[in-house]
Amino acid sequence: MNSQLNAAKRADPLESHVDELRERLPAGSVIIGGADDSRPAEALRRLGARLGCEVVVIPNAGHHPWLEAPDQFTAAFRAAVTRGCLTNHRDDGEGPAP
Numbered sequence: 790m791n792s793q794l795n796a797a798k799r800a801d802p803l804e805s806h807v808d809e810l811r812e813r814l815p816a817g818s819v820i821i822g823g824a825d826d827s828r829p830a831e832a833l834r835r836l837g838a839r840l841g842c843e844v845v846v847i848p849n850a851g852h853h854p855w856l857e858a859p860d861q862f863t864a865a866f867r868a869a870v871t872r873g874c875l876t877n878h879r880d881d882g883e884g885p886a887p
Contacts, residue, residue: 803836811840819843819869823850823857843869 803810820842822833830846837844845865850858855866 807836807839814840814842815873817843817869817873819845819865819873821845821847821854821862821865821869823852823854824848825851826854827852845869 818840820833820837820840822828822830822844824830824846826833833846834844836842847854847858847861847865850861855862
C-alpha cells in the first residue's frame with residue numbers, strides 16, 4: 790500500500806488533465822518557469838509541446854520566477870501578453886477576434 794501511495798505522489802498531477810487543459814487554454818498561452826524549479830525544465834518543455842504552448846525557462850530562478858528574477862519574468866510575461874493581444878486582435882483594430 791505504501792508503494793502505491795508513494796507512486797501517486799510522484800505522478801505528475803497534470804498528466805491526467807492534459808486533454809482538458811489543451812481544450813481550455815486560449816491560443817497563444819505560454820508556460821513560464823524557472824530553470825531551478827523542482828519540476829525539471831525538460832518536463833515543462835514536454836508539457837508545453839503536449840499543450841501546444843510556448844515555454845519560457847528563466848535561468849537562475851526556481852518555483853517563483855516572478856520573485857527570484859522579476860526583470861526576466863516581467864519581460865517574458867509582457868512579451869507573451871503582447872503576442873497574445875496581437876494574435877487575438879481583429880485585423881481592423883476594433884477588438885478581439887471573433
